[in-house]
Amino acid sequence: MPAYLLGRLASLILSLIVASIVIFLVLEVVPGDPAQFMLGLNAQPDTLAALREQLGLDQPMLIRYVNWIVGMLHGDFGTSYTYRVPVSELINARLGVSVPLAIISLALTVIIAFPAGIIAAARRNSKTDVAVMGATQLGVAIPNFWFAMLLVLVFAVMLRWFSAGGFPGWNNPWLAVRALTLPAIALALPQASILARVMRSALLDTLSEDYIRSARAKGLTSRQTLWRHALRNALIPVLTIVGLQFSFLLAGAIIIENVFFLPGLGRLVFQGITQRDLIVVKSVVMLLVFAVILVNFVVDVSYAFVDPRLRRQR
Amino acid sequence: MTVEIAKSIAPEKPDSLWRAALHSRSFVIGASITAVFVLAALISFAWTPYNYAAQDIPNKLKGMSAAHWFGTDHFGRDVFSMIMVGARTSIAVALVAVGMGVVFGTPLGLAAAARRGTLLDEIIMRANDLVFAFPALLIAVLITAVFGPGAINAIIAIGIFNIPVFARLSRAAALSLWTRDFILAARVAGKGPVRISVEHILPNILNTLVVQVTIQFSLGILAEAALAYVGLGAQPPIPSWGKMLADAQTLISLAPHVAIIPGLAIVLTVLGLNLMGDGLRDIFDPRSRRSRQ
Numbered sequence: 247m248p249a250y251l252l253g254r255l256a257s258l259i260l261s262l263i264v265a266s267i268v269i270f271l272v273l274e275v276v277p278g279d280p281a282q283f284m285l286g287l288n289a290q291p292d293t294l295a296a297l298r299e300q301l302g303l304d305q306p307m308l309i310r311y312v313n314w315i316v317g318m319l320h321g322d323f324g325t326s327y328t329y330r331v332p333v334s335e336l337i338n339a340r341l342g343v344s345v346p347l348a349i350i351s352l353a354l355t356v357i358i359a360f361p362a363g364i365i366a367a368a369r370r371n372s373k374t375d376v377a378v379m380g381a382t383q384l385g386v387a388i389p390n391f392w393f394a395m396l397l398v399l400v401f402a403v404m405l406r407w408f409s410a411g412g413f414p415g416w417n418n419p420w421l422a423v424r425a426l427t428l429p430a431i432a433l434a435l436p437q438a439s440i441l442a443r444v445m446r447s448a449l450l451d452t453l454s455e456d457y458i459r460s461a462r463a464k465g466l467t468s469r470q471t472l473w474r475h476a477l478r479n480a481l482i483p484v485l486t487i488v489g490l491q492f493s494f495l496l497a498g499a500i501i502i503e504n505v506f507f508l509p510g511l512g513r514l515v516f517q518g519i520t521q522r523d524l525i526v527v528k529s530v531v532m533l534l535v536f537a538v539i540l541v542n543f544v545v546d547v548s549y550a551f552v553d554p555r556l557r558r559q560r
Numbered sequence: 561m562t563v564e565i566a567k568s569i570a571p572e573k574p575d576s577l578w579r580a581a582l583h584s585r586s587f588v589i590g591a592s593i594t595a596v597f598v599l600a601a602l603i604s605f606a607w608t609p610y611n612y613a614a615q616d617i618p619n620k621l622k623g624m625s626a627a628h629w630f631g632t633d634h635f636g637r638d639v640f641s642m643i644m645v646g647a648r649t650s651i652a653v654a655l656v657a658v659g660m661g662v663v664f665g666t667p668l669g670l671a672a673a674a675r676r677g678t679l680l681d682e683i684i685m686r687a688n689d690l691v692f693a694f695p696a697l698l699i700a701v702l703i704t705a706v707f708g709p710g711a712i713n714a715i716i717a718i719g720i721f722n723i724p725v726f727a728r729l730s731r732a733a734a735l736s737l738w739t740r741d742f743i744l745a746a747r748v749a750g751k752g753p754v755r756i757s758v759e760h761i762l763p764n765i766l767n768t769l770v771v772q773v774t775i776q777f778s779l780g781i782l783a784e785a786a787l788a789y790v791g792l793g794a795q796p797p798i799p800s801w802g803k804m805l806a807d808a809q810t811l812i813s814l815a816p817h818v819a820i821i822p823g824l825a826i827v828l829t830v831l832g833l834n835l836m837g838d839g840l841r842d843i844f845d846p847r848s849r850r851s852r853q
Contacts, residue, residue, distance in 0.1 A: 261690055272706055387778070387830040389785050392805055392823035395812060403813045497695030501786050505809070515698065516790070519705040531702060539693045 250550060258543045265535045270311050273528050279303075301327070314528070323529040328521045333529050336514060343413055343503075344510040347426050347433070348495040354434035355441055355491060362438070363445025363484075368472055370450060378442065385439025394432035394505045401428060411507040429506045433499060437491050444487050448480040455479075482552055489545035493538040580843045587839025593832025597825075601647040610638035612645045613797040621815040631817050634807065639818065642799040643825050649711065649800045650829065653793070654780030656715045658773055661722020666769065668723070669730030670761060673738060674753040685731070688724035696721045697786060704792035711794040718783045722776050729772055733765040767844035774837035778830040785826050801826050 281297040282289065298304050302313060317324060323333035366378040402410040408428050414421045452458065453476050461471045500512030507513075511530055518526035581587050609629070616636030623631045630639035672684040700717035707713045734757070737743060746756050787793040788802025796803070801822040808819035
């Protein structure tokens with residue numbers, strides 16, 4: 247186990263280093279000078295030079311890369327070119343939208359997918375199974391931003407149960423959760439469809455195992471076997487997918503945040519790109535990639551923890 | 561009994577594959593839907609009911625009628641014509657992006673399998689893991705934003721994430737083939753790893769690749785729509801389903817059809833491709849269907 251853990255840890259760090267180099271290099275080739283962008287077209291050459299020096303833009307690429315990494319390790323993400331505040335402050339404010347949104351949509355995903363997948367597997371080839379599988383086919387085919395628009399049309403424009411967009415802040419938690427409800431549903435639909443299919447096939451796989459037959463032979467009913475033996479074993483692959491979905495929801499909400507004008511991390515990156523606020527883009531993208539890689543790592547390691555077969559294979 | 565065994569051992573003849581295809585309901589429905597959209601895209605090169613870019617402001621946001629089957633948008637453009645040309649954009653972007661994945665990913669996967677356990681294999685697979693670790697949509701937004709919005713950059717952004725998909729798939733499929741006797745026979749006959757990969761491995765993993773192509777194709781259409789929706793896909797006046805949805809968003813209460821029709825086009829195309837992929841999997845590998853039931 248320690249050897250496996252060390253190996254995974256080494257590849258985690260290597261991934262992070264390569265990812266940071268890729269992100270840094272991609273943003274190096276962006277046309278346009280941030281200093282020029284901040285000061286406007288009429289800026290004097292000496293003011294421009296002073297600002298470049300202040301931002302550290304006059305230093306060689308390698309030094310800037312190292313400074314960026316060292317800064318981030320200390321929690322210093324640099325200063326936004328447009329907002330003129332520390333990027334970490336911007337990120338902190340946006341996390342209050344992105345993390346709850348990811349958690350709520352993941353909760354919805356699990357609440358929808360688990361019962362659907364279990365029922366479909368327990369009654370395979372029945373009408374219920376066909377209906378659930380048909381619904382999941384549709385669920386993965388619907389673009390979430392279009393589904394979001396339809397939700398707005400029905401629940402915000404026609405029924406007026408929810409607002410069509412914006413975020414009131416956490417001063418009034420009730421209003422905040424209400425503002426996140428439609429976006430969370432839109433995000434959850436395709437994820438729930440995927441998870442329901444995974445749940446169903448994982449259950450069907452375990453239901454064909456020998457120990458299930460033994461459980462039935464010793465006199466357990468099919469329902470007892472399902473809950474006590476099959477479900478517990480089927481949960482391992484299902485939880486892996488749930489972990490991956492959480493990291494996807496954290497970083498993948500960018501389009502939905504745009505539909506609902508939510509001030510989340512995705513929208514921050516998007517605005518950073520259009521305003522050429524590259525330090526914001528660079529740091530937030532790196533943070534999201536870090537979150538995704540970290541979640542994948544935790545999922546991998548816990549998987550190996552639960553299932554000893556995996557440790558020996560690698 | 562013997563007849564049954566003989567049947568299951570005998571290689572599938574092409575005409576029996578066709579018969580299996582026509583018996584698979586998923587394949588027939590999926591392929592029909594896909595064919596409709598491909599035809600619409602092809603016909604749009606020669607003919608559309610109206611010029612897709614022609615504005616007719618007095619007749620803007622008209623509902624469905626005999627003159628405009630799917631109504632008109634906020635510039636009075638014919639939505640039906642725009643859907644036809646939009647199919648062209650979606651299919652072209654997704655197809656080239658998937659092609660990129662196949663062309664770069666498959667050789668990488670085959671090479672990794674032929675040199676399994678070596679440094680080359682390790683480098684290829686770790687690089688794949690790395691691309692997988694990036695949040696795809698976020699990076700696609702970044703790429704199109706850095707290199708400028710447009711269909712070509714959208715293709716590259718979507719295509720990059722298809723490379724590891726095909727590399728992993730072909731490596732896994734090829735690895736199991738490398739242990740088979742007929743590959744050993746080819747090695748004994750003096751064929752090198754490149755020739756074996758091209759002449760023996762590739763033809764045998766083609767079925768698996770075709771199934772994956774249909775799935776990635778549908779994901780590509782969704783990704784193209786998402787990029788176009790945030791304004792980073794094909795640029796106006798070229799119609800794209802995602803862009804049509806973005807334009808329709810503010811008009812959704814005035815003229816819901818402008819927002820609903822492009823969305824339905826996306827859903828139907830993706831559904832058609834997914835059903836076709838499911839059908840193809842059953843046809844190529846009847847065992848998978850039996851084990852799934």
